[in-house]
Amino acid sequence: MKRVLTALALTVAGLAAVLGFKTRDPAAASPGSAEAAAGTTTTAGAAVTSPGAAPTTTAAAGATTTTSAGTTATTTPAASTATIEGDGPVVDTRYGPVQVSVVVTDGQLVDVIALQLPSGDRTNVGISSYAEPLLREMALEAQSADIDVVSGATFTSRAYAESLQGALDAAGL
Amino acid sequence: MPNPCKAPSTPPASEMAAATRRTEQVMGTAVTVLVPGGCPAALFDEVFAWFHRVDRTFSVYRPDSAVSRWREFGPGRAPALVEEVLDRCSELYPATDGWFDAWPDGPEGRVDPSGYVKGWSVDVAAALLDGAGIPGYCLAAGGDVKVAGDGPEGRPWRIGIQHPTERMAAAAVLQGSPLAVATSGAYERGAHIRGRAGSSLVSATVAGPRLGTADALATALFAADGAALWFGRFAGYNYLTIGADERVRWTPGLDACLASPRLA
Numbered sequence: 001m002k003r004v005l006t007a008l009a010l011t012v013a014g015l016a017a018v019l020g021f022k023t024r025d026p027a028a029a030s031p032g033s034a035e036a037a038a039g040t041t042t043t044a045g046a047a048v049t050s051p052g053a054a055p056t057t058t059a060a061a062g063a064t065t066t067t068s069a070g071t072t073a074t075t076t077p078a079a080s081t082a083t084i085e086g087d088g089p090v091v092d093t094r095y096g097p098v099q100v101s102v103v104v105t106d107g108q109l110v111d112v113i114a115l116q117l118p119s120g121d122r123t124n125v126g127i128s129s130y131a132e133p134l135l136r137e138m139a140l141e142a143q144s145a146d147i148d149v150v151s152g153a154t155f156t157s158r159a160y161a162e163s164l165q166g167a168l169d170a171a172g173l
Numbered sequence: 174m175p176n177p178c179k180a181p182s183t184p185p186a187s188e189m190a191a192a193t194r195r196t197e198q199v200m201g202t203a204v205t206v207l208v209p210g211g212c213p214a215a216l217f218d219e220v221f222a223w224f225h226r227v228d229r230t231f232s233v234y235r236p237d238s239a240v241s242r243w244r245e246f247g248p249g250r251a252p253a254l255v256e257e258v259l260d261r262c263s264e265l266y267p268a269t270d271g272w273f274d275a276w277p278d279g280p281e282g283r284v285d286p287s288g289y290v291k292g293w294s295v296d297v298a299a300a301l302l303d304g305a306g307i308p309g310y311c312l313a314a315g316g317d318v319k320v321a322g323d324g325p326e327g328r329p330w331r332i333g334i335q336h337p338t339e340r341m342a343a344a345a346v347l348q349g350s351p352l353a354v355a356t357s358g359a360y361e362r363g364a365h366i367r368g369r370a371g372s373s374l375v376s377a378t379v380a381g382p383r384l385g386t387a388d389a390l391a392t393a394l395f396a397a398d399g400a401a402l403w404f405g406r407f408a409g410y411n412y413l414t415i416g417a418d419e420r421v422r423w424t425p426g427l428d429a430c431l432a433s434p435r436l437a
Binding site for chain 2: 147
């Protein structure tokens with residue numbers, strides 16, 4: 001399994017090298033985001049917020065506070081506007097042949113398309129249809145939302161963690 | 174496969190003199206059922222009786238559970254429920270290239286379907302509510318969520334994805350109906366999960382029609398550190414990962430579910 005992933009990673013890395021793939025400056029904001037305050041944002045607190053006993057009232061649990069560090073990220077101009085697609089070699093795995101294609105736009109890897117998978121499908125397993133935003137930009141957008149419920153990892157179910165650990169062990173990590 | 178993110182319009186929940194929520198500790202976590210339009214007590218009872226039955230049947234911490242007996246003595250006369258769950262786990266193993274593994278000690282070892290059971294039990298509970306004609310509900314089981322129909326005040330349900338470092342913040346907001354969302358991550362379990370040194374993901378969230386599958390896929394995606402070409406096999410499912418480098422990545426199909434203003 002690790003060998004397969006390594007092969008794929010090398011395939012993508014190799015293609016990226018051929019295509020002049022450039023790693024984006026971590027300090028740069030995503031295109032379209034002129035400025036992003038690099039602060040931390042907090043929002044409704046309880047794991048589940050609901051109207052409770054009064055169906056006509058939406059009760060937000062916990063106050064909404066925003067602390068801004070006051071810094072502003074800048075947008076780095078793209079080096080080019082070209083979109084390039086490149087196919088990788090067919091890699092044989094224990095599950096069958098795998099071949100991927102990468103899409104590079106403005107020097108960024110924006111998509112990985114599986115041309116061949118062991119299941120025989122041509123399936124898009126894209127990374128993202130946008131440039132990858134930083135978490136703090138996403139969180140800023142989310143702060144104003146009324147949130148009914150939160151999806152998050154919990155440690156209350158020990159078995160769940162052990163199951164994950166089993167997967168890690170099986171993967172030889 | 175219909176896109177679960179496109180919410181069908183349902184009529185506003187009628188006024189009913191019934192409770193709108195119930196929370197119980199079961200299956201090793203807190204399970205909450207929200208029904209904005211009201212839910213008869215008998216239906217709440219039925220739903221939680223189901224969760225307690227799942228706990229009795231599948232808990233690996235109860236020596237008398239069916240799964241514990243399976244682990245100790247082999248399949249024997251396993252209940253049909255256990256067969257159903259283990260069959261699905263057997264399918265998920267090759268479908269995730271081995272990253273979802275209910276047999277962590279090997280094929281002859283002890284089975285642990287816990288990474289699938291919780292979400293699957295919520296899917297069954299959702300079917301109970303559907304069957305009873307409940308038009309809108311939210312089921313939350315320890316961070317795994319399934320919603321259908323309208324939320325409070327007739328608006329769509331809004332599901333926050335836990336921010337990995339800010340306990341009180343959401344990293345993104347999803348909405349859709351029906352929609353199941355499961356998240357796997359290291360932040361709630363402490364930083365000492367064996368083997369995570371050098372990991373680049375802090376959490377993996379999967380959204381799709383079934384919570385059992387989403388739960389298993391989130392576990393697998395996190396274990397695989399986001400390197401998941403196999404994910405494309407699961408039509409109707411999308412993911413959002415948050416990296417240790419703060420990068421947020423998601424599959425294009427998730428765009429229709431993202432409720433965050435700039436990203437919608």
